[in-house]
Amino acid sequence: MDRILYRFFEQMIESSMILGDSFSDSIQGATKIIAEALLAGNTVFTVGQGNSSALAQLLTQNLVLGTQIERPGFPSLNLNQMVYGVINDCNANVLLTHSNSSDILFLLSRGASNTNLMKFIEAGVQRDLRIVLVAYRDDVILIEHLRPYDLCLDLSGFETSVLSQLHLQIIESLSQLIDHIILGEN
Numbered sequence: 001m002d003r004i005l006y007r008f009f010e011q012m013i014e015s016s017m018i019l020g021d022s023f024s025d026s027i028q029g030a031t032k033i034i035a036e037a038l039l040a041g042n043t044v045f046t047v048g049q050g051n052s053s054a055l056a057q058l059l060t061q062n063l064v065l066g067t068q069i070e071r072p073g074f075p076s077l078n079l080n081q082m083v084y085g086v087i088n089d090c091n092a093n094v095l096l097t098h099s100n101s102s103d104i105l106f107l108l109s110r111g112a113s114n115t116n117l118m119k120f121i122e123a124g125v126q127r128d129l130r131i132v133l134v135a136y137r138d139d140v141i142l143i144e145h146l147r148p149y150d151l152c153l154d155l156s157g158f159e160t161s162v163l164s165q166l167h168l169q170i171i172e173s174l175s176q177l178i179d180h181i182i183l184g185e186n
Contacts, residue, residue, distance in 0.1 A: 008161070015162040019155075019169060026153045027170060030106075030132045031177040033151060037104045037130065038063075038074045039182060045095060045129070047079040047120050048108035048167075055167045056080060056108050062175035071183055079120065092119035101128040108167050111136035111156075121145050134170060136163060 034044055044063055048056030056078055063076035077098065083091040095105070105124035107117055121142055124131050131150040135143055143152055155166055 011159065012162055012165055015158055015166060016169060018158070019166055023153055023155075023170075026151065027173050028177065030151055030153065030170075031174055031181065033130055033132060034104055034106070034174065035178050035181040037102060038178070040102065041075075042103045043075040043077060043099065044104040044106060045077055045079055045099060045124075046106045046108075047117065049110045049114045049117055051164060052108035052110055052167050053080040055164065055171055056106070058168070059106060059171045059174065062171065063178070067172075067175045067179065069179065069183070071179070074178075074182075091116060092123035095120055095123040095129075096127060099124070099127045099129055103127070103129045104132065105129045106132045106134075107142075108134045109136050109139050109142060110160075110163060112138045113141035117142060118145070134167060 037044065044060070046056040046060045048054070057080060060076040060078040064073040066073070079091070079094060082094045099105075105120065107120065109117055118141060121131060121133070122145065125145060125147065131146055133139075133142060133146060133150070133152045135152050135154045135156070137156045139154070139156075143154070146152055153170070155163065158166060
C-alpha cells in the first residue's frame with residue numbers, strides 16, 4: 001500500500017508541475033478575461049460536470065466571498081446550484097434568462113463532450129457570453145463550438161485520477177490572481 005500511495009502522490013506532484021509549466025499563460029489569460037468582465041460589472045456563471053460541479057461552485061464562492069482578504073463580493077452564479085433537482089433538457093434556459101451579453105461562462109468538463117455542457121455553451125454563444133472551457137478527453141464537440149475570442153484549457157494529456165486536483169488548482173489560481181488584478185493585493 002505504501003508503494004501505491006507514494007505513486008499516487010508522485011503523480012499528483014508531476015501533474016501539478018506540468019500544469020504550472022504548460023498552462024501558466026492560459027490560466028493568466030482566463031484570469032484577465034474574468035477580471036475585465038468583473039471590472040465592467042458583468043457576472044461570471046460557473047458550471048461543472050460530475051464531481052467537478054462542486055469545484056465550479058467553489059469558484060463562485062471564491063468570487064462572491066473572497067479567499068484571503070475581506071473585500072466586496074464579485075457577481076457570480078453557479079448554474080449547477082440554480083438547476084439542482086431539475087430533470088429536463090431546459091437547464092440551459094436559466095443561463096438564457098439570467099445572463100447578459102459580455103458576461104462570462106466558465107465550464108469544467110470531465111470529457112466526452114457532455115450534452116448538458118454543450119447546451120450551456122450553445123446558450124452562452126446565443127447570449128454572446130465569453131466562454132472559458134477547461135476541457136478534457138473527447139471534448140472535440142465542445143471545443144468546436146468555441147469562438148476565436150473564447151478560451152480553452154485542454155487537460156486531455158493528464159490522467160483522470162488527477163483531474164479533480166488540477167481543476168482545484170486552476171480554481172484557486174484564478175481566484176487569487178483575480179483578487180490581485182482587481183484589488184492589487186499580493
